[in-house]
Amino acid sequence: MSEARVEVFEAVQGIRLPQPYRTFLTSVGDGGVGPGYGLQELSRWRSVELPGGLARVELGDAPATGLRVVDAGGIEATVLLVTGPYSGRLVDVGAGTSARLRPEEDFLTWCAAWLEPADLSGVAPRGESVLVELLSTADEAERVRAVHELGALDALSDGTVKLLGSLALRDSSSKVRYQAVELLGELGGEGVDALVGAVGDGKRSVSRRAMVHVMRLAGATPAWQEARGIMRSTGDDVGVRIAEDLESRRLLGAVLPPGGA
CATH class of the missing domain: 1.25.10.10 (Leucine-rich Repeat Variant)
Structure with missing residues (x-):
């Protein structure tokens, strides 16, 4: 994803994405294979950008805004916080439970932890x-x-x-x-x-x-x-x-x- 596309998203949403996530978007890609149903795209809008769509997260006494990066089914998801004191960290959210702050310090660390146990050496793309x-x-x-x-x-x-x-x-x-x-x-x-x-x-x-x-x-x-x-x-x-x-x-x-x- 181009830096310009990321900047369009940020300008319309009025936020600044955490640098590790920006690095992933511009150096690796937008969405794809990952936990749950896979990594979500930065935005569903490709040709224009519309405001809204960010998640509101209640994390103790520190409410924040976040970006859903993984859907795990239903309303369960992993959210990357983009505002508040924990900006840059990830939380797991789900039905009937409080948001749970993940231990990883940033998005790239979280991705690395997910990839570490995976053995992809013998996986060939299907035709x-x-x-x-x-x-x-x-x-x-x-x-x-x-x-x-x-x-x-x-x-x-x-x-x-x-x-x-x-x-x-x-x-x-x-x-x-x-x-x-x-x-x-x-x-x-x-x-x-x-x-x-x-x-x-x-x-x-x-x-x-x-x-x-x-x-x-x-x-x-x-x-x-x-x-x-x-x-x-x-x-x-x-x-x-x-x-x-x-x-x-x-x-x-x-x-x-x-x-x-």
Whole structure:
């Protein structure tokens, strides 16, 4: 991730990310393999940045703001504190329990502790055909992982891209649909039609993410206007406001250029 992209996030959110985490973002990457369901991306918005989305953490008498870096299922997560006396440290949060301060001094130390016991020497990446087969036979978690791994391949066949479009529109799991939408957005213009359809998804996280990708990939085409119309029909008032904000930013040129992520 570029330093400029990190600075955009910080400016919009009004925070300064701890230096070890900034180093990870700019030197290693944004999201990926990690504890729980893996490391979260810095932001779900790639083409524009919207304020909000940070976590409020009650840690004894020292409330703070944090950034979710790992989802562990439900509302359980690991949060990187970005304000307060413990800024730079991580806490585990979960249902019915108080936030628990982790012992690691910073994000990089925490990552190193997670990697230390892992033996990755004999792990080979799975091929496209194996991952495609998993998409029709495995459980939800395995299907999500298969879509994620497809995104790491150098190229995908036309048939697999078509399958991703079908998953984005019709898979029974909203997590699979979201991951398929995310990958289609990374693939470029060939997935725009499916992304437009996904804007009407009943799961708001899926529909809003699809809408952002359509704007990024096809903001000056009728596809974006169609996506805005679909969003207006969903009854998602927040989604409609996001769509109009994206349009106003697009008209002003206030979007990140291709490759700005």
